[in-house]
Amino acid sequence: MSLTNEINVCLDCSTSLLRDWKGWPLRDPAPMIRFSDSKTCKVCGGNNLLSPKHFRWKNFHSEFSTGLPDYFTIESNIMVSSQPAWGKPYRHVKKCAHCKKYSFLSSHFKEVSRTSCGCERFRPNPKKDVLELAFLETVYESKIDDSKIQISLDEVCEPLNEYLTQHRFETFAFLTAFNPHSTQTTNEENRTDQGKLLKILRSIDCKIFEGEGKALSGEWPPEPSFLVLGISFNLASALGREFRQTAIVFGHKDGEADLIWTRPPVSSERA
Ligand SMILES: [Zn+2]
């Protein structure tokens, strides 16, 4: 596994922040704990690090409480227990390229909130944040030489990476013309636009496989898409804009699949 910018949490630097947090998911923001983009913590030099995806909100009931929890706590699934978990305080952590601080999305069922460094790209935007969670909870599926591959955001898809290496492609994009502005559109319009997109893709020097974006919740119908190898970042983003897509998935060989916003969300988008 060759994650290019995997982010971890330093448990030694974060224990007291995590221990002291009490509150309600999304109402009381999760603390800005010590994230690190290397295998060692740059502050304490320790290597007691854990992936943010292991942290959960847990409800806390005092001894005789049977109704609502007294409050929630944040724990990692290696610290505890088989209690039910309620959403993820550190669902999606990113380091800001501009200020080098961290920003993260917290999720609680389908709701999200963002704790941000304050820079433009990460400024909280409820509509965009909900959409981002929907994109994160989608698998981008395709078939290469009869074997199914599944791309998830922020992960390296090894079978895809092998294919890119073997066939000397540097980039990949996952593109669709379906459902402009992340709004469900008639099948007819979708098919027409998808035909136009395919025609453009066939006119450039790239390799095309059919694919499908599948929401893990199953609440959004699978979106027919194309996995396109060897397409430039600029062209892939331009096609995203041209076909009024809110975002596209793009990545480089040896790198993670990234969500690239191509236009700001508008009011009627999926939420
Ligand atoms: Zn540390």
Ligand SMILES: [Zn+2]
């Ligand atoms: Zn920033």
